[in-house]
Amino acid sequence: MNPKQKIQSLRAELREHNYKYYVLDTPTISDYDFDIKLKELQALEAAHPEFYDANSPTLRVGGEVTKNFETVKHTYRMYSLDNSYSKEDLEDWEKRIKKLVDGEVSYTCELKYDGASMSLTYEDGKLVRAVTRGDGFQGDNVTTNVKTIKSVPLHLKGDYPPKFEIRGEIILPFEGFAxxxxxRIQAGEEPYRNPRNTASGSLKLQDSSEVAKRPLECLLYSLKGERLPIKTQFESLEKARNWGFKVPSVAKLANSIDEVLEFVNYWDVHRHELPYETDGVVIKVNSLQQQEELGYTAKAPRWAMAYKFKAEQVSTILNEITYQVGRTGAITPVANLKPVELAGTIVKRASLHNADQIEKLDVREGDTVFVEKGGEIIPKIISVDFTKRNVNSTPTEYRNTCPECETELIRTEGEAQHYCPNAMGCPPQIIGRIQHYISRKAMDIEGLGGETVALMVNKGLITNYADLYQITVEDLLPLDRMAQKSAENLVAGVEASKNIEFERVLFALGIRYVGETVAKKLAKHYKSIDALMNASEESLVAVDEIGDRIAESVVAFFDSEENRATIQRLKEHGVQLAISAEKLANQTDKLAGSIFVVSGVFTKVSRTELKKLIEDNGGKVSSSISGKTSYVVAGDNMGPSKRTKAEGLGVPIISEEDFLEMLS
Known part of the structure; x- marks a missing residue:
């Protein structure tokens, strides 16, 4: 056997042993024998570098150092999940589903693992990229570190598609964590607080050989790609398992919410027997076609729901109530607690939300309070132990002036929160607006973080986000911990932000109630900041899904002379304040005023592409048929009840070809 053949043979053999040990948990070779074969392969590869393979088993030990993790945009957005906490929540969810899809609905039930979300991309059966969830739109490329995780296959087996993504969680089992x-304790170091945070932090270590020493595992549960050879979620789990992925075998197919609850109730008791953390169950509509029909809200898939196990509760002392000012001037009361351990972390603070919540709970400084993590993430006070209240205790009086600038607070009728109206002079509002402007989903300015923004404001270098475009390297060098290279990167990042598209700039401006989705709608409708600045409340309300509150806020923002002056400066600096000519060239008003429902399976374009074509040409996509529906675009396997409803309402049913002809 020549060296090339020997290398290929050893790689194949080691991959198979690795799969049996780390995925199937059925080793057929001793650790000693495995190490001997690995060393033999390392020696052969060193002697024959011409046969280098980026996915060789020898690279599992790490060694590559990553100074800066590249930001990568997800091909398929990584959404959050809506949460439920009761049978009634799940039944309401099922009712919403059955209004939107035809036929019987079954569900895949899977455990919700508490780790670091990960998206892996495979091409021709080889791992090419591993990206963290990040903000759901983009994440960090941590491929080098993920390759050291033994349960992540570097080469796949069987009938895998030529290109696809698979999502899962990087977790740290209890035994390895302990x-x-x-x-660490033996070395005189502080122990890690919990497995989840330790797993997440491991992925951002610069030295991959350090990651290789940690007993991380990767549990996979979701496939993404075009025209994949699967029809259901449950089938996708079986396929992924056959291709070599570590897919938990506890998943169950359920035909009713009662069967879903059987799964939930079983694992609520037995989850403590698992080797790793789980905080609930994820329930997904099993049919992938029905998933496509259901689609997504702005934040989550309509076809999936997380059922959270009852949150852990502890009691502690509320030492003091303080107040925080947000970027919009909203005041949030904060409970400062006697530190207490809760769900693996030390909790010192909890949100009290607003004055109504404080009054409702009758919470006071010095009280013994019960705290839990809402969704096991954000600590919140749920009640007071009145049996332990001091007899001299007095009710909490909500403060009436801003804790930062002492301006008298206002509370608009119908609003839950108090606000500081001193938008241009209150430091946290100034800092918060600029921090929002530079954030990932907005301008995503490389090299500039929230702490540096606060430093720049406090030193008088900037007072609003337009000032960023005049900052020089020389301005930055006197700042604490600001080296030449860091200053150059920051200035370059600000310059690069001039290429960010209009819809994200509009979101970055920080107009109250204008989130990502609303910013996209307004940018698409008005196409430029000038048109939006001159829009009346009446014309804004006429835009799809823009209500009175948003319209009032937009008009009030542009009525401000300070805001108009800032916009003018952004224009002069070359920030994109209109949709580009190139993007406009791909958009028309051919379908303006028309509402489409898309149903079935399509052959010439994917469902996602079809919806984009509708929106790019001025139409609106709806998930359900009503008297307002203009057309139903029907593909193969369109549900019979949808067809019956469309015919009953007299809504025209057109084919994929009819639709494409409509555009041509």
Whole structure:
């Protein structure tokens, strides 16, 4: 056997042993024998570098150092999940589903693992990229570190598609976590607080050989790609398992919400027997076609729901109530607690939301309070132990002036929160607006973080986001911990932000109630900041899904002379304040005023592309048929009840070809 053949043979053999040990948990070779074969392969590869393979088993040990993790845009957005906490929540969810899809609905039930979300991309059966969830739109490229995780296959087996993505969680099993902490304590170091945060932090270590030492695992559960050879979620789990992925075997197919609850109730008791953390169950509509029909809200898929196990509760002392000012001037009361351990972390603070919540709970400084993590993420006070209240206790009086600038607070009728109206002079509002402007979903300015923004404002270098475009390297160098290279990167990042598209700039401006989705709608409708600045409340309300509150806020923002002056400066600096000519060239008003429902399976374009074509040409996509529907675009396997409803309402049913002809 020549060297090339020997190398290929050893790689194949080691991959198979790795799969049996880390995925199937059925080793057929001793650790000693495995190490001997690995060393033999390392020696052969060193002697024959011409046969280098980026996915060789020898690279599992790491060694590559990553100074800066590249930001990568997700091909398919990584959404959050809506949460439920009761049978009634799940039944309401099922009712919403059955209004939107035809036929019987079954569900795949899977455990919700508490780790770091990950998206892996495979091409021709080889791992090419591993990206963290990030903000759902883009994340960090951590491929080098993920390659060291033994349960992540570098080469696939069987009938895998030529290109696809698979999502899952990087987790740290309890046993490995305990061993890591034992070693840290023996070395005189602080133990890690919980497995989830430790797993997440491991992925951003610069030295991949350090990651390789940690007993991380990767549990996979979701496939993404075009025209994949699967029809259901449950089938996708079986396929992924056959291709070599570590897919938990506890998933169950359920035909009713009662069967879903059987799964939930079983694992609520037995989850403590698992080797890793889980905080609930994820329920997904099983049919992928029905998933496509259901689609997404702005934040989550309509076809999936997380059922969260009851949150852990603890009691502690509320030492003091303080107040925070947000970028919009909203005041949030904060409970400062006697530190207490809750769900693996030390909790010192909890949100009290607003004055109504404080009054409703009758919460006071010095009280013994019960705290839980809402969705096991954000700590919140849920009640007071009145049996332990001091007899001299007095009710909490909500403060009436801003804690930062002492301006008298206002509370608009119908609003839950108090606000500081001193938008241009209140430091946290100034800092918060600029921090929002530079954030990932907005201008995503490389090299500039929230702490640096606060420093620049406090030193008088900037007072609003337009000032960023006049900052020089020389201005930045006197700042604490600001080196020449960092200053140059920051200035370059600000310059690069001039290429960010209009809809994200509009979101970045920080207009109250204008989030990502609303910014996209307004940008698409008005096409330029000038048109939007001159829009009346009446014309704004006429835009799809823009209500009175948003319209009032937009008009009030542009009525401000300070805001108009800032916009003018952004224009002069070359920031994109209109949709580009190139993008406009791909948009028309051919379908303006028309509402489409898309149903079935399509052959010439994917469902996603079809919806984009509708929106790019001025139409609106709806998920359900009503008297307002203009057309139903029907593909193969269109549901019979949708067809019956469309015919009953007299809504025209057109084919994929009819629709494409409509555009040509």
């Amino acid at each position: 061993k890591m902490n034992e070693e």
